Amino acid sequence: xxxxxxxxxxxxxxxxxxxxxxxxxxxxxxxxxxxxxxxxxxxxxxxxxxxxxxxxxxxxxxxxxxxxxxxxxxxxxxxxxxxxxxxxxxxxxxxxxxxxxxxxxxxxxxxxxxxxxxxxxxxxxxxxxxxxxxxxxxxxxxxxxxxxxxxxxxxxxxxxxxxxxxxxxxxxxxxxxxxxxxxxxxxxxxxxxxxxxxxxxxxxxxxxxxxxxxxx
Amino acid sequence: xxxxxxxxxxxxxxxxxxxxxxxxxxxxxxxxxxxxxxxxxxxxxxxxxxxxxxxxxxxxxxxxxxxxxxxxxxxxxxxxxxxxxxxxxxxxxxxxxxxxxxxxxxxxxxxxxxxxxxxxxxxxxxxxxxxxxxxxxxxxxxxxxxxxxxxxxxxxxxxxxxxxxxxxxxxxxxxxxxxxxxxxxxxxxxxxxxxxxxxxxxxxxxxxxxxxxxxxxxxxxxxxxxxxxxxxxxxxxxxxxxxxxxxxxxxxxxxxxxxxxxxxxxxxxxxxxxxxxxxxxxxxxxxxxxxxxxxxxxxxxxxxxxxxxxxxxxxxxxxxxxxxxxxxxxxxxxxxxxxxxxxxxxxxxxxxxxxxxxxxxxxxxxxxxxxxxxxxxxxxxxxxxxxxxxxxxxxxxxxxxxxxxxxxxxxxxxxxxxxxxxxxxxxxxxxxxxxxxxxxxxxxxxxxxxxxxxxxxxxxxxxxxxxxxxxxxxxxxxxxxxxxxxxxxxxxxxxxxxxxxxxxxxxxxxx
Ligand code: B1M
Numbered sequence: 182x183x184x185x186x187x188x189x190x191x192x193x194x195x196x197x198x199x200x201x202x203x204x205x206x207x208x209x210x211x212x213x214x215x216x217x218x219x220x221x222x223x224x225x226x227x228x229x230x231x232x233x234x235x236x237x238x239x240x241x242x243x244x245x246x247x248x249x250x251x252x253x254x255x256x257x258x259x260x261x262x263x264x265x266x267x268x269x270x271x272x273x274x275x276x277x278x279x280x281x282x283x284x285x286x287x288x289x290x291x292x293x294x295x296x297x298x299x300x301x302x303x304x305x306x307x308x309x310x311x312x313x314x315x316x317x318x319x320x321x322x323x324x325x326x327x328x329x330x331x332x333x334x335x336x337x338x339x340x341x342x343x344x345x346x347x348x349x350x351x352x353x354x355x356x357x358x359x360x361x362x363x364x365x366x367x368x369x370x371x372x373x374x375x376x377x378x379x380x381x382x383x384x385x386x387x388x389x390x391x392x393x394x395x396x397x
Numbered sequence: 398x399x400x401x402x403x404x405x406x407x408x409x410x411x412x413x414x415x416x417x418x419x420x421x422x423x424x425x426x427x428x429x430x431x432x433x434x435x436x437x438x439x440x441x442x443x444x445x446x447x448x449x450x451x452x453x454x455x456x457x458x459x460x461x462x463x464x465x466x467x468x469x470x471x472x473x474x475x476x477x478x479x480x481x482x483x484x485x486x487x488x489x490x491x492x493x494x495x496x497x498x499x500x501x502x503x504x505x506x507x508x509x510x511x512x513x514x515x516x517x518x519x520x521x522x523x524x525x526x527x528x529x530x531x532x533x534x535x536x537x538x539x540x541x542x543x544x545x546x547x548x549x550x551x552x553x554x555x556x557x558x559x560x561x562x563x564x565x566x567x568x569x570x571x572x573x574x575x576x577x578x579x580x581x582x583x584x585x586x587x588x589x590x591x592x593x594x595x596x597x598x599x600x601x602x603x604x605x606x607x608x609x610x611x612x613x614x615x616x617x618x619x620x621x622x623x624x625x626x627x628x629x630x631x632x633x634x635x636x637x638x639x640x641x642x643x644x645x646x647x648x649x650x651x652x653x654x655x656x657x658x659x660x661x662x663x664x665x666x667x668x669x670x671x672x673x674x675x676x677x678x679x680x681x682x683x684x685x686x687x688x689x690x691x692x693x694x695x696x697x698x699x700x701x702x703x704x705x706x707x708x709x710x711x712x713x714x715x716x717x718x719x720x721x722x723x724x725x726x727x728x729x730x731x732x733x734x735x736x737x738x739x740x741x742x743x744x745x746x747x748x749x750x751x752x753x754x755x756x757x758x759x760x761x762x763x764x765x766x767x768x769x770x771x772x773x774x775x776x777x778x779x780x781x782x783x784x785x786x787x788x789x790x791x792x793x794x795x796x797x798x799x800x801x802x803x804x805x806x807x808x809x810x811x812x813x814x815x816x817x818x819x820x821x822x823x824x825x826x827x828x829x830x831x832x833x834x835x836x837x838x839x840x841x842x843x844x845x846x847x848x849x850x851x852x853x854x855x856x857x858x859x860x861x862x863x864x865x866x867x868x869x870x871x872x873x874x875x876x877x878x879x880x881x882x883x884x885x886x887x888x889x890x891x892x893x894x895x896x897x898x899x900x901x902x903x904x905x906x907x908x
Contacts, residue, residue, distance in 0.1 A: 288891070338617075
């Protein structure tokens with residue numbers, strides 16, 4: 182857990198950690214009123230709060246409902262801050278195109294991963310469910326994407342991940358990208374087997390993995 | 398030169414099996430009752446066995462799924478090994494009580510005998526019935542032999558589309574049913590019985606496809622539209638089933654839609670859903686939860702994926718309802734007491750025990766409404782069986798999916814749950830789970846006095862169909878009135894699901 186959150190806007194950190202959207206936006210308003218830098222709010226309060234939410238989730242202290250309400254508080258605060266960040270020319274930590282693979286409609290895990298990645302400072306292009314390999318390719322081509330992230334919950338749709346990776350290769354876009362996969366039936370072994378760059382066990386590690394993928 | 402067969406000693410069943418080196422251990426152990434929940438792909442811990450003598454080197458899957466202590470104690474995953482040399486293995490013996498049906502039912506007297514078979518993903522139950530008086534002459538119940546290729550239906554479908562899996566699965570179940578019918582016939586001592594005039598089979602859509610030898614690939618991915626959902630018909634001679642009159646019709650009843658099969662259709666017939674005019678619901682909870690709700694004019698059905706928690710799988714110390722399983726945890730003066738099947742030492746906890754333990758934990762305050770264990774990450778319920786935080790989470794995933802499915806189906810039907818007059822609970826879990834505990838954890842929103850455990854309704858419905866002049870016509874007329882709803886297409890699912898993951902406050906239980 183983060184011990185050293187500066188006292189100044191700790192109410193923002195607390196509001197995100199506790200999933201209180203109203204308190205989070207109020208804290209953002211107050212901070213902006215006081216001329217605090219939006220980047221500082223994101224980097225020193227909000228991202229650490231989501232990191233701690235992720236840690237609590239990993240430790241099983243938080244579960245899906247808690248994670249979702251924290252993510253909502255984060256999103257509410259971010260919506261307020263985003264225009265200011267954009268105006269100040271601030272860059273996201275990376276851009277991730279995320280989707281549930283072809284044939285599969287399970288999206289709750291994927292939505293949590295999206296929320297955590299956004300909470301961790303990434304820009305997320307959510308491609309939805311039943312995503313065709315071509316859609317991943319088109320997105321990789323059209324937007325400067327750092328990571329392609331795929332989720333699957335059915336053992337029968339796991340092969341779609343392999344098909345997608347092969348399609349990305351065939352389209353000649355694989356090299357500039359990192360590929361991360363996850364979902365309940367996925368293992369590291371499977372990720373290695375199909376040539377993915379990383380496997381995320383849960384929505385929280387997905388963020389630390391994404392960070393290391395863009396750093397490498 | 399074929400090498401000398403190795404001897405595999407099995408404890409505690411005191412049996413020795415010989416097998417050629419290189420044979421997958423799974424092939425040797427499956428016939429002995431060891432199960433392979435993930436289909437033998439090293440993704441679960443279900444097939445663990447303990448090496449008592451001899452060596453089996455632990456591999457990657459064992460490092461991942463077993464603790465250091467377990468590995469040191471000799472635990473291995475059977476699916477990851479081949480026969481090498483002589484070994485002694487301890488295997489857990491499953492003796493799951495499989496639910497058959499002994500209920501009396503209204504019937505039309507028909508000359509002849511009939512065979513009703515309920516092909517469940519997990520179990521297969523067959524009954525030989527005297528159609529002149531509705532009496533059951535013999536019963537056979539076994540685990541589904543296809544389980545060698547995975548315990549849940551998706552693994553089964555996955556196995557059927559790869560390699561020569563499809564024909565292997567079809568062959569396995571057809572042989573099993575044929576053998577069971579043979580045993581039923583031999584079990585009857587009475588002479589001068591009339592011949593068998595029909596065999597009726599029921600099961601979910603995947604079982605329908607796999608028994609019928611149909612291509613199950615369309616069931617493996619969105620939009621999950623079965624190749625065929627109508628009745629499948631053969632004669633005994635076409636299936637090369639001996640012991641039955643050659644022309645004896647063998648009929649797999651039609652599916653309702655999606656994954657919802659003739660087991661549910663038959664179940665609805667069994668509880669008289671086709672004649673009801675007032676609002677009622679029907680639930681069959683297993684790895685998949687089937688939900689039906691109707692108000693007389695309209696009947697909707699859906700299948701919601703629950704996961705294996707209700708069957709005690711994917712729970713740290715989970716097991717089937719066999720000897721040594723904790724089946725209930727009762728509150729006793731601020732403490733608690735466990736009921737262990739067979740009365741001996743506790744070995745694990747089964748699905749109904751898990752629901753009961755969590756319900757009691759909520760009452761005692763050892764589990765909070767959020768599902769968080771109040772003190773630490775484990776709750777020792779009875780040495781050596783403890784409940785872990787992740788087990789409660791697994792139950793929350795399962796019960797939330799059922800509760801959300803019911804909520805969405807009732808709202809599509811525009812019936813508040815307070816208006817449901819009767820909710821029938823079909824299947825083994827529904828029969829064994831304590832109603833009070835199920836209500837306490839918020840598994841369904843109905844008032845307790847309106848919930849009726851209904852037993853193995855699939856089998857009963859199959860028997861009712863055997864009495865009908867034309868079982869298929871009976872089913873087809875009824876199934877036209879039922880609409881299948883796909884929950885995965887419902888945008889409100891996530892919201893409903895996430896709020897249903899919490900446990901209700903005590904004041905609201907059963908309200
Ligand atoms: C890119 O990097 C990353 C990194 C990490 C990533 C990642 C990506 N993606 C996920 N993660 C990770 O982060 C998340 C948070 O930590 C985690 O995500 P998860 O998604 O694992 O976890 C979520 C937060 C919560 N978990 C879930 O949301 C899944 C829970 C269970 C109960 C489940 C649900 C809820 C549903 N289901 Co479905 N469902 C089951 C599930 C059984 C279970 N108990 O787990 C499962 C997955 N379903 C199954 C099945 C069979 C089906 N389901 C179906 C339908 C549904 C519902 C609609 C009812 C609903 C989905 C609603 C929705 N919009 O998503 C059907 C198919 C739908 C489809 N077209 O895909 C249907 C075919 C059943 C049917 N009868 O229709 C089973 C699959 C079995 C198998 N061997 O493949 C199943 C295991 C249940 C079972 N029967 O055993 C991590 O995995």
